[in-house]
Amino acid sequence: MRIVVAHAQVPFAHGGAEVLAERLTEELNARDHQTALVTVPFKWYPRERVLESAFVWRMLDLEEVEGRKVDLLIATKFPSYAVRHPRKRVWLVHQFRQAYDLDRTDLAEFGESAVDRATRRKIHELDRRTLGEAERRFAISQNVADRLHDALGLDAEVVLPPPQELDYRFEEYGDFVLSVGRLDRAKRVDLLLEAAAEDPSLRVVVAGDGPDRARLENVARSHELNGQVEFRGRVDADELADLYARAGAVYYAPIDEDYGMVPYEAFLSEKPVVTTTDAGGPLDVVADRLTGLVTAPRARDLAAALRHLREHPEDRRAWGKAGKAKAEKVTWDAAIDRLLS
Amino acid sequence: MKVAYFSPLPPERSGIADYSALLLPALRERIDVEAVDRGQRKPPRGTDLCVYHVGNNPDVHGWIVDALKRTPGVVVLHDFVLHHLVAGLTLARKDVAGYLNAMEREAGLPGRLLALGVVDGCVPPLWSTRPEDFALAGDVLDLARDHGLIVHSEHVRARALATGFDGPIWRIPMPVWPAPPTAPAAVDGDPVIGSFGFLNANKRIPQLLEAFAALRARHPGARLLLVGPEAPGLELERRVASLGLEDAVERHGYVDEAQFWSLLAACDVAVSLRWPTMGETSAGAIRVLSLAKPLIVSDVDAFRELPDDVVLKVAPDEREVETLTAALLALAEDPARRESFSEAARAYAAREHELGHVADLYVAALEEAAGGPAVREALLREVAERAAEVELDDPDRIAAALREVGLGR
Numbered sequence: 047m048r049i050v051v052a053h054a055q056v057p058f059a060h061g062g063a064e065v066l067a068e069r070l071t072e073e074l075n076a077r078d079h080q081t082a083l084v085t086v087p088f089k090w091y092p093r094e095r096v097l098e099s100a101f102v103w104r105m106l107d108l109e110e111v112e113g114r115k116v117d118l119l120i121a122t123k124f125p126s127y128a129v130r131h132p133r134k135r136v137w138l139v140h141q142f143r144q145a146y147d148l149d150r151t152d153l154a155e156f157g158e159s160a161v162d163r164a165t166r167r168k169i170h171e172l173d174r175r176t177l178g179e180a181e182r183r184f185a186i187s188q189n190v191a192d193r194l195h196d197a198l199g200l201d202a203e204v205v206l207p208p209p210q211e212l213d214y215r216f217e218e219y220g221d222f223v224l225s226v227g228r229l230d231r232a233k234r235v236d237l238l239l240e241a242a243a244e245d246p247s248l249r250v251v252v253a254g255d256g257p258d259r260a261r262l263e264n265v266a267r268s269h270e271l272n273g274q275v276e277f278r279g280r281v282d283a284d285e286l287a288d289l290y291a292r293a294g295a296v297y298y299a300p301i302d303e304d305y306g307m308v309p310y311e312a313f314l315s316e317k318p319v320v321t322t323t324d325a326g327g328p329l330d331v332v333a334d335r336l337t338g339l340v341t342a343p344r345a346r347d348l349a350a351a352l353r354h355l356r357e358h359p360e361d362r363r364a365w366g367k368a369g370k371a372k373a374e375k376v377t378w379d380a381a382i383d384r385l386l387s
Numbered sequence: 388m389k390v391a392y393f394s395p396l397p398p399e400r401s402g403i404a405d406y407s408a409l410l411l412p413a414l415r416e417r418i419d420v421e422a423v424d425r426g427q428r429k430p431p432r433g434t435d436l437c438v439y440h441v442g443n444n445p446d447v448h449g450w451i452v453d454a455l456k457r458t459p460g461v462v463v464l465h466d467f468v469l470h471h472l473v474a475g476l477t478l479a480r481k482d483v484a485g486y487l488n489a490m491e492r493e494a495g496l497p498g499r500l501l502a503l504g505v506v507d508g509c510v511p512p513l514w515s516t517r518p519e520d521f522a523l524a525g526d527v528l529d530l531a532r533d534h535g536l537i538v539h540s541e542h543v544r545a546r547a548l549a550t551g552f553d554g555p556i557w558r559i560p561m562p563v564w565p566a567p568p569t570a571p572a573a574v575d576g577d578p579v580i581g582s583f584g585f586l587n588a589n590k591r592i593p594q595l596l597e598a599f600a601a602l603r604a605r606h607p608g609a610r611l612l613l614v615g616p617e618a619p620g621l622e623l624e625r626r627v628a629s630l631g632l633e634d635a636v637e638r639h640g641y642v643d644e645a646q647f648w649s650l651l652a653a654c655d656v657a658v659s660l661r662w663p664t665m666g667e668t669s670a671g672a673i674r675v676l677s678l679a680k681p682l683i684v685s686d687v688d689a690f691r692e693l694p695d696d697v698v699l700k701v702a703p704d705e706r707e708v709e710t711l712t713a714a715l716l717a718l719a720e721d722p723a724r725r726e727s728f729s730e731a732a733r734a735y736a737a738r739e740h741e742l743g744h745v746a747d748l749y750v751a752a753l754e755e756a757a758g759g760p761a762v763r764e765a766l767l768r769e770v771a772e773r774a775a776e777v778e779l780d781d782p783d784r785i786a787a788a789l790r791e792v793g794l795g796r
Binding site: 159160 | 388435436523590604692751753754758759763765766769770784785788789791792793
């Protein structure tokens, strides 16, 4: 089949969603499909740019290319699914959450003016129509599927995306807790820093970069965590695999995350994951005292959970191995079978 | 965003006043909304959007339409037939031309001639005799065109569209007061059938009495509660006597809220028939469903939209009495069926008419109405400017694409 993978891209940003779109394209090509990744830049500010970005997708003609039909289109995140195609499927990474569950929160994009409120409603309407017209809808996690259903009454089947390819291995349960991910407020790395402040014996390695890095470094300084917390910045694949292989445990507790590859990556290195009760997607796979620990989103509770793992090597080993068994079932073969079925 | 809310409110006695008394607090939890005092014609300073509740009673809604004419906004259309309202806003104010024009708009020259007959006194007032034939909603719909219309049923949406209305329309279910915990009134009868609300010919009371008489022939213990004031000319007492139902019919006039719920709770089956309708949605019927009572309605207009597993429907045709009798018998003689309707009614009322759900839909509609045109215009301008910069001009394709994703008009 000739397949287009449609993906909205914030230039220079490269996170889990981008990895997913790229890998999906590669994996489809590896299975003898002719697949192209089509990206269009996305800008969400000022607010009117959101709808313009969506409309650009609508104006694209991807039904055929060079006179040859495109058999299937798989759109990923907002607003790529606004594109028109008779066989449009959506593997929903996320909607524009600022128009939904993040509205009127610290992460809000829209104010209280009539125009802001109406823009948000227009996004709902656009989503309702363009997601509604899709031949099939999939979501990358139960959390994303639930949000879609709650907001628009549309159903989606859950197809978990496999983690990125790394040299996953287990070397040891080292003396540090690893945090992996883009540094923005929603990833809630500051909670981990506060836990480190609660427990001076806790060592933390933060892998990743992003707009929140300077603030987080200030938080670390203000808590006098020098020597306790290390910001590695963006790390390459080898270094990341090495960190996973040597970490004692992995922390991953964004606020109501869509999905999150990090727990799967941690599990493939046999590391237990500590998350919070409000983390969203990670709760699909991190089960308390089965594959890690799920705590209240409080520094004291998080510190206690991380201490427990340090002090109970038998638990972290058992939970890490149980996680690995789960993660190994999430494969590209399984995902592509469902997406093309 | 600030909304000015024009509606009758308690202590004014009107179904729409009760509706707003229920809805307003829920809206206030979600948006900045200010109820405008009766008689005010201008919205408060800083208002982004006005909402006008329009029904057929000129005494209750005349001032609201006056305000709507000054400042257009979203219209909540409670009745589609507005003949009585229009007559009150024109003839009652000595604006004969206004009435003639409204009738001509509705029905062409014959309509104008008919209206002249009304003015001259040689044709009985149409708002009393044939309002359903001349709805006269056109002028109010014109005033709603720019900001939009809120309706309670697909029936009214379809009728508005049939007039050529091309503004936004939102269908929002009517909110219902949560049924209070109620002890059933002591009513001696088995089964107990109830009809609630104004008693007149439109509510098919004569047909109900005949069908009830047939039910009673098979079920001598059956009792009929008729709750509500009686319209002049109905001759209820004579009709009851002629059917020999004096011992089986229990009359209540106007009852307060507590009595209403308690009498309804005593019923095994409620009947809410209506024909012709004024395009309204029956708040009474929705209340019956919220108390999980099996309900029989007329198979017409907005009533027809109630799901078949929630209500039994009776067409107002030549076999109406026969069908109604069969429906009453079916429910009287089959407790399992009553239970099934009861459960479906409870679930339907909770799903469709729950106050929070309705308030959310209102807020979505009002937010879109208040800022939607500006958002749409800004996007159109941007797209058009970019297209013009590169001398591309395919407005039809652009307009079609905008409409497809809900960004056009």
